[in-house]
Amino acid sequence: MLKKNIEENNKFIIGNYSRYPISIIRGEGSYVYDSNNKKYLDFVSGIAVNNLGHNNKGIKKAIIDQLDKLVHISNLFLIPSQIKLAKSLTSNLPRYKVFFCNSGTEANEAAFKLARKWGIFNNKKTIISVTGGFHGRTFGSLSATTPKKYKEGFYPLVPGFKTAKFNDIESIKSIIKKDKKILAVIIEPIQGEAGVKITDKKYLQDLFKICKKNKILLIADEVQVGIGRTGKLFGFENYDVRPDIITLAKALGGGIPCGAIIANPEISDFLTPGSHGTTMGGNPLAMASGLSMLNQIKKPSFLNTVSKKGKLFLNKLKNLASSDLIKEVRGKGLILAIEFYEQKKAKLFTNKCIKNGLLVLITEKYNVRILPPLNVKNNEIIESVKIMKFVLEQMNE
Ligand SMILES: Cc1ncc(COP(=O)(O)O)c(C=O)c1O
Structure with a gap:
């Protein structure tokens, strides 16, 4: 066999x-x-x-109960379980809002699109990622992903991405000094694919301050370490910083494909009706399973x-x-x-x-x-x- x-x-x-x-x-x-x-x-x-x-047991019951009711409906309608999961994800992030999608790469795409929309009004375009960073396989996320091995054979990629050295604050500072159009920095609190490389506390705290001072968005890619993996609900909570956008997937759906971004109230409403979307993202099955996962892990x-x-x-x-x-x-x-x-x-x-x-x-x-x-x-x-x-x-x- x-x-x-x-x-x-x-x-x-x-x-x-x-x-x-x-x-x-x-x-x-x-x-x-x-x-x-x-x-x-x-x-x-x-x-x-x-x-x-x-x-x-909890996830299985939630999925089976939901199967009896409704698997998919579309984001044309209100989905109460989306609201519940968003409420739970933002309980320590007042006024932040959530957009649900299906995967990590899609979450990062949504983060970049939201950032770009916000950036239009500030004439900012460029997104910085760091060496070793892995953000997904679709073109935008691949453009932020830095190791060449993931990109070979797929050029040209999306313009407007620059690379700074991991854990090196001077490297980011020098890019920001030269380029006045820096829109956002994306960082994994712990780089999973790069071999579990832990971002330094002082580095991330300094980066947070630099971003605030220069009106640059800080995006935390929590796809791998979010949902409790580091002993906190989100990896960034180990650093006492508050990112503008948090991207999630993997464990979020309790095994059912699910991704999300959680965005700061000053930027979240830049994704206006029709500007971004997904057919399957946030469907009732993924939400039911995700809610059970989150309720168990968040305690x-x-x-x-x-x-x-x-x-x-x-x-x-x-x-x-x-x-x-x-x-x-x-x-x-x-x-x-x-x-x-x-x-x-x-x-x-x-x-x-x-x-x-x-x-x-x-x-x-x-x-x-x-x-x-x-x-x-x-x-x-x-x-x-x-x-x-x-x-x-x-x-x-
Ligand atoms: C930090 C990080 N971001 C994004 C992704 C992409 O997620 P997905 O495979 O769900 O598209 C991954 C996947 O390993 C990841 O570890």
């Missing part, structure tokens, strides 16, 4: 992914099972989507456990870092990485972990990214570290 799946996948599915020859067919909590009923600890979480693990007591588990996990990983193969381990909350000295060792480690029943994710060559569900149990963290230790010992032999 697996052999047939591989053959037919190659025959019918466009080959833009190199897939593991594993067919996962069901999941429960932090575990998934493949077509041979082999059990894996899933510390990929659908790349930071399944923040409450698999088969979460301070839950977010505290994410921070605690993150600390436990990082400490356990630090014990592994005595291995000669590992350069560094780092993380914040439950987004963590092991950085290897050699790319091929990172690959080998990932493959061996998977073989031994632990799903982790290679990212940006040298880094193994670890994204457990946020309700992971302490004993599951310990189990994963045992597997990693075993794999490292094998690799050292």
